[in-house]
Amino acid sequence: MRSPREDALEIARKAIDAVLPENALRRALEGRLFPGKVVLVAIGKAAWRMAKAAADVLGDRILRGVVITKYVHSQGPIGNFEIYEAGHPIPDENTVIATEAALQATAGLSRDDVVLFLVSGGGSALFEKPKGGVSLKSIIDITDQLLRSGANIVEINAIRKRLSAVKGGQFAQNLHPAKVYAVVLSDVLGDRLDSIASGPAYPDSTTSEEALRIVQKYGLKLDTELLKLLEEETPKSLSNVETVVIGSVKVMCEEAAKAASELGYNTEILTTTLDCEAREAGLFLAAIAREEKGYDRPLSHPCALILGGETVVHVRGQGLGGRNQELALSAAMGIQGLEGVAVLSVGSDGTDGPTDAAGGIVDGSTITKLKEAGYDPEEALKNNDSYHALEACGSLIKTGPTGTNVNDLTVLVCQ
Numbered sequence: 001m002r003s004p005r006e007d008a009l010e011i012a013r014k015a016i017d018a019v020l021p022e023n024a025l026r027r028a029l030e031g032r033l034f035p036g037k038v039v040l041v042a043i044g045k046a047a048w049r050m051a052k053a054a055a056d057v058l059g060d061r062i063l064r065g066v067v068i069t070k071y072v073h074s075q076g077p078i079g080n081f082e083i084y085e086a087g088h089p090i091p092d093e094n095t096v097i098a099t100e101a102a103l104q105a106t107a108g109l110s111r112d113d114v115v116l117f118l119v120s121g122g123g124s125a126l127f128e129k130p131k132g133g134v135s136l137k138s139i140i141d142i143t144d145q146l147l148r149s150g151a152n153i154v155e156i157n158a159i160r161k162r163l164s165a166v167k168g169g170q171f172a173q174n175l176h177p178a179k180v181y182a183v184v185l186s187d188v189l190g191d192r193l194d195s196i197a198s199g200p201a202y203p204d205s206t207t208s209e210e211a212l213r214i215v216q217k218y219g220l221k222l223d224t225e226l227l228k229l230l231e232e233e234t235p236k237s238l239s240n241v242e243t244v245v246i247g248s249v250k251v252m253c254e255e256a257a258k259a260a261s262e263l264g265y266n267t268e269i270l271t272t273t274l275d276c277e278a279r280e281a282g283l284f285l286a287a288i289a290r291e292e293k294g295y296d297r298p299l300s301h302p303c304a305l306i307l308g309g310e311t312v313v314h315v316r317g318q319g320l321g322g323r324n325q326e327l328a329l330s331a332a333m334g335i336q337g338l339e340g341v342a343v344l345s346v347g348s349d350g351t352d353g354p355t356d357a358a359g360g361i362v363d364g365s366t367i368t369k370l371k372e373a374g375y376d377p378e379e380a381l382k383n384n385d386s387y388h389a390l391e392a393c394g395s396l397i398k399t400g401p402t403g404t405n406v407n408d409l410t411v412l413v414c415q
Contacts, residue, residue, distance in 0.1 A: 004342035004413040005361055007263050009397070011304065011411050015256035016348050020404050021046050021120070021185050024246035025053040028183050034058075036112030040065035040081070041102045043127040044120030044197060045349045046185050048074050048083070049403035051118060055079055062116070066102040068095075068126045070351075073401045088125040089147060089354075090140050099129045099166060109178035117172075117180050121187025121349065121405035123197025124157055129165040133225060139163055142222065149218040150314035152275055153188055157198040158206040158214055161234055163226065164198070168234035171200035172241050180241045186248040187349075187405045189273045189309055193243055201241050204234035249308035249407035252348060256409060260304035265413070267304045274309025274410065278323040279330035279381060281311050282343070285412050286334020289341045292414040307410040313353075319385020322353025324408055328360030328395065329386040333377055338364040340415035346397055349405035355387050357396040359408070369393035 040062050042051040047069040055062060055078050065081030067074070070088040077083065082105075084098030106115050130139055142163065146156045161168030172180045182201045184193065193202040211230045215222060222230075250272045260267040274281060288305060291297060299305070311323045321329075324345040331343040346352070346359030370377055373392040380389035390396045 004340055004415050005363055008342045008344040008361060008411045008413045010263065011256050011259045012344055012346050012409055014259035015252045015409055016402055016404065018255035019247045019252045019348065019406050020402070021050045021247060022053040025050055025183060026057050028244050028246055029054060029057045034061060034114050036110060036114065037063045038114050038116055039063055039106050039109065040116045040118065041106060042067045042118035043123040044185070045070050045073055045088070045122040045401065045405040046120035046403055047118060050120060050183070050185065051081060052078050054116060054118060055081070064105045066098070066105050068098040068102065070122055070126065086126050088122050090143055091125045091128045091136065093136065095126055095128045096130070096136055099127050102127070103129065106175055106178070109175065111177035111179070113178045115175055115178060115180045117182040117201050119182060119197045120185040121196070123200070124160055124167070127166060127197060127200060131163055131165045131229060134163045134229065138226060142220065145220050146218070148315045149220070150277070150312045151214065151218055152312060153310065154192065154195050155214045157195045158211045159230070161198050161204055161206065162208070162211055162230045162232060166200050167198035168194070168204040169199060169202055169238055170235060172238050173235045176240050178240065182241060182243040184243060184245045185404060185406060186245050187407050189249070189275055189407065191245055191248050201238070202243060203236050203238050208233055247404065247406050252406050252409055253306050253308040256306045256411060260306065265302050265304035266299045267306065268299055269306045272308040274307045274311060276311060278311040278313050278326040281410070282327040282330025283334055285343050285410065286331045289335045289338060289343070289412055289414060293338050293341065302415045305412040308407055310407045313384065315384050317383030317385060319380065319383040320355060320388060321384055321386035322347070322355055322357070322359070324352040324359030325355070325357060325386035325390055325396070326381065326384065327410065328362045329377060329381060329389055332362035332366040335362070335364050336367040342413045343410070344397070345408060345410040347408050348402060350399040350402040356398060357387060358399045359397045360386065360390045360395050361397055362395050366393055366395055
């Protein structure tokens with residue numbers, strides 16, 4: 001009999017394979033007519049794979065291409081495309097250099113021309129030109145404050161849009177009269193198009209009032225000039241953009257449920273919009289596991305419960321980790337001693353926080369192994385050091401970059 005860990009890993013692998021962008025992107029491009037020039041701009045963690053698929057379909061119909069992705073996410077040359085790697089989740093100098101290259105490649109286009117804009121998660125950090133009067137240093141500082149505050153992605157992007165010359169619909173606005181065909185791989189709960197990669201080619205639904213309220217809510221430290229920029233509004237309508245979403249966390253969860261059913265599990269998708277504190281989500285999953293083992297509910301054994309979304313971590317310690325690792329470590333404390341149970345939480349892009357791990361997988365023996373290795377799990381959580389704790393007991397998941405990015409997947413398996 002396979003172990004619950006083996007089954008959880010198999011479910012996750014099949015779910016992530018199902019949302020790799022190649023096939024869906026081909027379907028979005030095949031049969032489309034582009035009368036004028038076509039210039040490709042691809043941004044995000046899945047940018048390379050999306051750009052390669054577009055090149056395979058359109059060939060020399062693409063005049064120029066600029067691909068901007070995270071470090072170590074490029075898989076080599078693509079024709080004559082310019083390929084850049086830059087910082088994530090914090091932008092860096094290479095982010096600005098790459099974005100400038102994209103702006104130059106798309107300059108001077110006519111109304112018959114099209115910018116094929118391929119967007120995936122991570123684009124907010126990877127596609128950035130600071131607005132006049134804003135330094136990259138200021139954007140880095142504010143992004144770091146927001147990430148550490150526990151702000152969700154919509155709140156983070158509401159601030160970043162107003163300090164940028166390309167976010168919040170401004171990239172597409174500046175391309176007018178050229179058309180933009182945006183193909184999006186969603187990493188935002190509910191597929192909010194104005195928040196995916198901070199919506200460079202989509203009208204912004206957030207307001208200046210909301211942005212200022214977020215500053216107050218999290219006690220962000222911004223100087224007077226930056227606060228004035230937050231009062232400037234972003235484009236609320238765009239006439240030159242067509243957008244299609246080709247993948248999302250909903251699809252990934254549905255594929256995970258399908259994979260679990262094929263393995264013989266009774267299956268339920270609990271949510272595709274998980275967005276609480278990571279450690280609280282871990283405690284919640286552990287409570288469900290105890291209910292399953294004690295009372296055979298909410299589903300009869302064997303069962304697999306699927307959750308998708310993006311939790312947050314309020315960083316208080318000095319350790320290393322990511323939201324999926326923190327969720328897994330928290331769950332491990334609650335399922336200690338339970339047999340036939342595993343909890344997996346993984347980032348679909350293959351990276352979790354500033355680490356080389358995609359997430360973590362734990363079972364009823366994890367805490368015992370952790371203590372035998374000399375770790376105090378409560379102290380590790382307190383110090384936000386889930387990476388080293390999970391590493392010590394063989395509970396890290398390392399996939400390398402997957403080529404997609406549609407939020408996170410969490411799986412509870414009870415045999």
